[in-house]
Amino acid sequence: MNLRRDVFQALADPTRRAILLLVASQSMTAGAIASNFDTARPTVSKHLQILTECELLEQEQTGREMYYHINAKKMKEVSDFIEPFRTMWEDRFNKLEAVMKKNKK
Amino acid sequence: MEQKTKINAEDGKQELLITREFDLPVELLFKAHTEPEIVEQWMGTKVLKLESKKHGSYQFETTDAQGNKHGFNGVIHEFSPNRKITRTFEMENTPFGVQLEFYEFERLTDDTSKLTMHVLFESVAQRDQVLQLPFAQGINMAHNRLQEIVRKLK
Numbered sequence: 001m002n003l004r005r006d007v008f009q010a011l012a013d014p015t016r017r018a019i020l021l022l023v024a025s026q027s028m029t030a031g032a033i034a035s036n037f038d039t040a041r042p043t044v045s046k047h048l049q050i051l052t053e054c055e056l057l058e059q060e061q062t063g064r065e066m067y068y069h070i071n072a073k074k075m076k077e078v079s080d081f082i083e084p085f086r087t088m089w090e091d092r093f094n095k096l097e098a099v100m101k102k103n104k105k
Numbered sequence: 106m107e108q109k110t111k112i113n114a115e116d117g118k119q120e121l122l123i124t125r126e127f128d129l130p131v132e133l134l135f136k137a138h139t140e141p142e143i144v145e146q147w148m149g150t151k152v153l154k155l156e157s158k159k160h161g162s163y164q165f166e167t168t169d170a171q172g173n174k175h176g177f178n179g180v181i182h183e184f185s186p187n188r189k190i191t192r193t194f195e196m197e198n199t200p201f202g203v204q205l206e207f208y209e210f211e212r213l214t215d216d217t218s219k220l221t222m223h224v225l226f227e228s229v230a231q232r233d234q235v236l237q238l239p240f241a242q243g244i245n246m247a248h249n250r251l252q253e254i255v256r257k258l259k
Contacts, residue, residue: 082112084239090110093125093220096147100133103143 007054007074008083015039016047020056020070027060027069114236119229121236123222131218135187135210150177159184163192179206187212194224201235202227 010016015037022028022036034044048068051057055074060067114121127134137143139157144150144165153164158181165177176197183191190208195201207223226232 082114082236085236086108086110086112088239089112089123089125090108092147092149093110093127095149096134096137097127097129099143099146100127100129100137104129104133 007056008087010050010054010056013047015044016051019044019047019051020075023057023068024070027067029065029067033068114232117229119226119232121224121232123224124219126213126217126219128216129218130216131187131210131212134218134220138190138208156181157184179203200231202231204235 011020018037019033022033030045030048031041033048034041037044048057052059052068055071057068058071060069110123110125112121112123129137137147139155141152141155144155145152148165150165150167153166155161155163161181161184163179163181167175167177169175178195178197179193181190181192183189187210189210190206192206192208194204194206205225207221209221209223211219211221213219224232226235
């Protein structure tokens, strides 16, 4: 399923993981989130868009402001997946293959 | 990139199966698991001790980004060159218990081979915790980075 891969692509980025952690405790506006990072504002907006598209973040309109909050249900779903564990072994085995190919005489 | 490594972990079972095919003769695949200098390179760990023989034991040590040392150890029960290794595996100072691991090495062609890792845990809960470790570490890493960023702001 395409959606799953998108979720893990979204989580692969350290800034996006930091954003999730930031909004885990309280809903925040894009501006408030961006003020926590050295990154340019449009870059943070792009990260927010990606996180919203894969449903890790949800948007909520309060008056004139748009607030972002974490989608706990989605996070739970993701944390139950074994994909990060699989990726860890995939990386190790890719390294193993590369090391042994170099050693081959 | 194509996903070559497959993990099979059925719900409610205290075991998991990891399989992977390699573009390597089975002799080289086996060697990668028995020589300390080679294990260090692909496992990303320091090998303090690795006695690749029946009744031998091993000790690994990794250092994380914060400088904390994590120890791993186990005992080798069966050692059949180019065919099979049976061993225990334990992460020291964690609640994850001891795992029993069966590594089967299989020749496919002269230049390709297959590894099947069958891992048994003491309980379903322990297996599920170990499966979720890399995800938890990812979140921790993000957390540490966030702390750094916040510290810089002060």
